[in-house]
Amino acid sequence: MLKSAHNFLGEFPRFAFPLFVALAIGLMVLSRIDNPSVVSVRTELVDVLAPVIDVMSRPAAAIENTVTQVEHFFDVYEENQALRLENERLLHWQAVARQLDAENRQYSALLSTVVEPREAFVTVRIIGMSSGAFVKTAIVNAGRNDGIQVGQAVVSSEGILGRVIEVGSRSARILLLTDLNSRIPVMVQQSRAPAVLAGDNSDVVSLVFAADGAAIAVGDRLVTSGEGGLLPPGLPVGIVTGREGGIWRVRLFADPARVEYARILDYALPGLLPAAREAGAAGELW
């Protein structure tokens, strides 16, 4: 009865191991050369699995929320004190921001500045996360049907998380900033010095292509520069933490490990977009 159980290679077990090893290596080679059919098959399969993962991740999220709530219960007093202080500070900053906003509008009007395009967004839930030796990606529960497209920026309330790299009809894969293949144009918020932020699969990211003697210092805030027209400018990215071996290291504001819901921005730069998106889809800009 069980003898016939499902090993379709049952008659040739001797060849099963080398055959499957060869198959695995073959698939890796196809993935390496970015075979479009391999990519599309994977996107479709994730699409099929996405509802299952979504349902499964809900109890996990509920448990985590409970753990977090219990944790918060114990330090509610300290947190309350800290929040009061922060609120006072923020009220002050709000007044400053209003003042600056009004001034900025005036100056922009005086100079006839071109208005930045507005951005629409879709709120998504992060349902899957991977942090292996190869990649740092996340899966979200929205896709083409919700207007998600390759190249769009993904942000949390703290800052940018990454960019969309694969889109199925109801799921999408996000390349996190910490991934080895992630490169985004950034600038120092104060000095406007441009650089490129690169991931290396570890938790810290680094600045590459920063000009020698560029005005960068420890503690500087980084924002997206919007160069290339794919990402909206001014999204908070992270803070410069130090310099190791001539390379500036950066701690990101948004920790993907703590984010359950994120927003995917539809940043429409008129005229530039179709070509830019295609380039993103083909991996040219990554």
Place this chain on the structure above:
Amino acid sequence: MDATAAVRRIRQALVATAPLLSSLVLVLLGSMPLYAGHIGVVMPQLGVAAVFYWTIYRPDLMTYSAAFAVGLVADIVSGAPLGSTALAVLIVRRIVLAQRRYLIGKPFQVLWVGFLLAALAAAVVSWCTASIYLFRLVDVGPLLVRTMMAMVMFPAVAWLLARCQVMLPMPRAITLQRN
């Protein structure tokens, strides 16, 4: 075909696929975002644990084809190059199959140490394939953290799979060519 025969067939199919299905569920569980408090992302590869367990107790049902499928689904979900986890899992099955008689029927601690070695072997395979694939020496840190995490979670995984295993009828005899 009468009704009892149909029921028996469904039962047989369920029994034959139970190890595969339970492993796939664990792979999906391992891909969940895990953001408990201040720990950060540490997601173990539970597929390796499942393949390890089933290769020891039901190698007739956790075949190379099943192990390959488990690895492939893990790759699809994690976004790693297709075949990379599959390769690691195949090698784990091969090693465990050869060492099965030293592990079967032993106290749980022995099994646990066995799993540590298997998980380390899988990590080494992953590290090598990643380094060749990306053409650079990749950071060992995340891999080690994941292996340790899988280690910590192994008792829970083994307990769950044991609950699943006792529901399966015993095979008359596991005749298996050790290849």
